Amino acid sequence: MAFFHTEVANGIYLISSDLGGPDGGGRSMLPGKATANSYLVEGRDKALLFDSAVNEPGLAQYVQTVTDKPVMPVLSHGHIDHIYYLEDFPEVWLHPADLPLLRGKGIGSRRVKPMPTVHELADGDVIDLGGRLLDVIHIPGHTMGSVLLLDRDTRVLLSGDTGTRRLLYGISGHVPTEAFCRQLHALESRPFDWMYSAHDRCALPKDHLHTMIDAIQNDLPTAKRVFSIPFWGGLRCFTRGKETELSYFDMAYWGKRR
Numbered sequence: 001m002a003f004f005h006t007e008v009a010n011g012i013y014l015i016s017s018d019l020g021g022p023d024g025g026g027r028s029m030l031p032g033k034a035t036a037n038s039y040l041v042e043g044r045d046k047a048l049l050f051d052s053a054v055n056e057p058g059l060a061q062y063v064q065t066v067t068d069k070p071v072m073p074v075l076s077h078g079h080i081d082h083i084y085y086l087e088d089f090p091e092v093w094l095h096p097a098d099l100p101l102l103r104g105k106g107i108g109s110r111r112v113k114p115m116p117t118v119h120e121l122a123d124g125d126v127i128d129l130g131g132r133l134l135d136v137i138h139i140p141g142h143t144m145g146s147v148l149l150l151d152r153d154t155r156v157l158l159s160g161d162t163g164t165r166r167l168l169y170g171i172s173g174h175v176p177t178e179a180f181c182r183q184l185h186a187l188e189s190r191p192f193d194w195m196y197s198a199h200d201r202c203a204l205p206k207d208h209l210h211t212m213i214d215a216i217q218n219d220l221p222t223a224k225r226v227f228s229i230p231f232w233g234g235l236r237c238f239t240r241g242k243e244t245e246l247s248y249f250d251m252a253y254w255g256k257r258r
């Protein structure tokens with residue numbers, strides 16, 4: 001069993017694998033290499049699992065060792081690394097713009113079969129776990145259906161691959177970066193203090209949104225490094241700082257529609 005969990009805020013558990021830590025393995029919570037994390041948020045009546053992002057069989061069973069409440073699986077988005085073993089869940093909640101990814105359409109997709117019963121989320125939805133409310137915030141950019149969850153109790157934002165130290169942009173539909181930055185800017189006025197992303201175990205300060213906006217506006221236009229994918233095209237890439245620094249940011253941008 002490689003799963004472990006740790007409570008990062010009252011009733012919010014980060015679930016990850018100790019085979020992949022920020023320094024190669026283990027349970028470190030420090031900034032470093034990319035990790036893969038799901039989050040479990042426990043309310044009075046039920047618990048919410050944000051992403052099936054740990055590439056180990058048995059997450060559905062593991063979460064029931066963390067909570068005895070019924071579990072509602074919610075996806076930050078439909079990319080392959082967020083839907084591992086999704087077949088183990090009878091139902092799933094996501095934004096409908098990412099449904100094609102679960103049907104195997106597009107880069108970074110996987111056909112989920114059998115498909116769990118799908119419940120659609122919309123921007124502004126409020127998820128009530130019993131005495132605990134989470135706001136659904138839809139920000140297209142990483143994918144067209146990317147959502148973030150704001151836990152009003154702890155002022156924690158579960159930010160998926162949107163509020164992140166590593167932004168992959170434009171491979172699953174294209175939103176102008178100006179519009180994306182406007183949404184990040186609006187996000188700054190929301191009532192939260194810390195973000196937890198799907199690929200870092202460390203908490204990111206709200207201020208990190210500023211770093212992202214600044215890098216997208218100032219570093220991306222002059223980024224020269226190109227990462228090529230055969231038969232597909234080039235992603236423009238840049239990095240800021242070191243991965244072991246909290247303020248690290250990197251981006252891979254694909255600007256053209258196919």
Ligand SMILES: [Zn+2]
Nearest residue numbers: 077079142161
């Ligand atoms: Zn993704």
